[in-house]
Amino acid sequence: MKFFIDTANLAQIKEAQELGVLDGVTTNPSLMAKEGITGRNNILKHYVDICNIVDGDVSAEVISTDFASMVKEGEELAELHEQIVVKVPMIKDGVKAIKYFSNKGIRTNCTLVFSVGQALLAAKAGATYVSPFIGRLDDISTDGLNLISDIRLVYDNYQFETQILAASVRHTMHVIDCAKLGSDVITGPLSAIEGLLKHPLTDSGLAKFLEDYNKGN
Numbered sequence: 001m002k003f004f005i006d007t008a009n010l011a012q013i014k015e016a017q018e019l020g021v022l023d024g025v026t027t028n029p030s031l032m033a034k035e036g037i038t039g040r041n042n043i044l045k046h047y048v049d050i051c052n053i054v055d056g057d058v059s060a061e062v063i064s065t066d067f068a069s070m071v072k073e074g075e076e077l078a079e080l081h082e083q084i085v086v087k088v089p090m091i092k093d094g095v096k097a098i099k100y101f102s103n104k105g106i107r108t109n110c111t112l113v114f115s116v117g118q119a120l121l122a123a124k125a126g127a128t129y130v131s132p133f134i135g136r137l138d139d140i141s142t143d144g145l146n147l148i149s150d151i152r153l154v155y156d157n158y159q160f161e162t163q164i165l166a167a168s169v170r171h172t173m174h175v176i177d178c179a180k181l182g183s184d185v186i187t188g189p190l191s192a193i194e195g196l197l198k199h200p201l202t203d204s205g206l207a208k209f210l211e212d213y214n215k216g217n
Ligand code: E4P
Pocket: 006, 026, 027, 028, 111, 131, 133, 135, 136, 167, 168, 169, 187, 188
């Protein structure tokens, strides 16, 4: 299972990379804006800065919504760095663009996926990753994890190679549940990954080991 971090914050990406378990980064226009990264040139430079920190895939999202512009923008993003994966929204022209990129060997992440049908289309078009947003489904009282489970079933039925990238992961239990359901990747905040570290018996056990060691020294 791959761990991606969902941020455009360079300090957090460095911290996650140093932990040694990071496989990639996802960004989106909102995450870029949150870091104050605006203007095309600054945004493109920021993607390269992220690629230079992390060993792994970096999703860079197109902002165009028509086929021709998506293709132009996606090709420009893909040329920035070999680690770039072009993130394309699940809309009709997006599906066409994913197919185009797939034929050209450009890797894609189909984003804003909220149904099995959308995930099926993304896989048929040849997406490298599909991003079901589980947290946003939970937000509207719809079980996001069910979607992961359903997509896993459909992809396994037909041996689709598209990787399920559980997105909008909000907390550590999402990570664990996605792992149980066979999600290929999760992307979320660093806190969701670091939460996996925590257990009170580890803390009390370590305290006792150190106490006993110190008795004899
Ligand atoms: C996915 O790639 C998105 O960037 C992200 O996971 C959205 O998460 P949010 O619902 O917490 O904004």
